[in-house]
Amino acid sequence: MFSKTPPLPYYAVIFSSRLSSESEAYREMADKMAQLAALQPGFLGCESVRGENGFGITVSYWSDEKAIAGWKANAEHRIAQEIGKRSWYEHYEIRIAKVERAYGK
Amino acid sequence: MFSKTPPLPYYAVIFSSRLSSESEAYREMADKMAQLAALQPGFLGCESVRGENGFGITVSYWSDEKAIAGWKANAEHRIAQEIGKRSWYEHYEIRIAKVERAYGK
Numbered sequence: 001m002f003s004k005t006p007p008l009p010y011y012a013v014i015f016s017s018r019l020s021s022e023s024e025a026y027r028e029m030a031d032k033m034a035q036l037a038a039l040q041p042g043f044l045g046c047e048s049v050r051g052e053n054g055f056g057i058t059v060s061y062w063s064d065e066k067a068i069a070g071w072k073a074n075a076e077h078r079i080a081q082e083i084g085k086r087s088w089y090e091h092y093e094i095r096i097a098k099v100e101r102a103y104g105k
Numbered sequence: 106m107f108s109k110t111p112p113l114p115y116y117a118v119i120f121s122s123r124l125s126s127e128s129e130a131y132r133e134m135a136d137k138m139a140q141l142a143a144l145q146p147g148f149l150g151c152e153s154v155r156g157e158n159g160f161g162i163t164v165s166y167w168s169d170e171k172a173i174a175g176w177k178a179n180a181e182h183r184i185a186q187e188i189g190k191r192s193w194y195e196h197y198e199i200r201i202a203k204v205e206r207a208y209g210k
Contacts, residue, residue: 001120001121003198011202012200012202014119016106016108016152020106049154049162050154051154053156057153057164059121085210091210092210093107093207094209095117095206097117097124097204098203098204099119100203101200102201102204103198103199104197105196
């Protein structure tokens with residue numbers, strides 16, 4: 001659940017989304033993308049939750065902007081992005097942010 | 106669910122947490138804190154999801170670091186932070202990040 005991120009700074013991609021409808025095909029693609037992302041250079045971790053109302057937040061962590069661009073351009077991920085935009089997501093927001101401070105319990 | 110955030114840049118506070126146990130008292134405090142945060146200077150919005158396993162992500166958006174510091178120092182919020190650390194959260198991570206790019210559907 002929690003990502004073990006390295007010393008600062010690093011980047012976060014905050015992906016907020018609402019699904020049009022939950023489906024087996026969506027879950028399969030989401031699982032596959034999570035596995036693929038983890039193999040991508042510069043991937044640091046991923047935290048994700050989806051509520052029963054279809055609204056979800058996924059935060060992935062990356063070493064730098066180049067790593068984020070690499071993942072966005074991944075061929076299989078590009079297909080998933082396209083299907084997501086057309087079919088699965090009613091709405092989404094993506095925010096790319098540089099993590100400047102971090103602490104926890 | 107989605108926050109209508111202003112033109113860049115602005116800040117995100119990514120709060121990932123796992124509850125020790127779900128309780129009515131926790132939900133009441135969480136609702137109260139969400140209402141209080143929204144009154145705080147520099148507050149821009151908040152997106153939050155908690156899964157059935159007790160893991161949740163809340164991302165709040167703020168105009169700048171001063172606004173984040175102001176909310177952290179809020180008297181009622183400080184009490185909630187203390188109770189949260191002692192009683193409600195088994196584990197949490199807080200990351201403060203400067204949003205540099207944003208887009209959506």
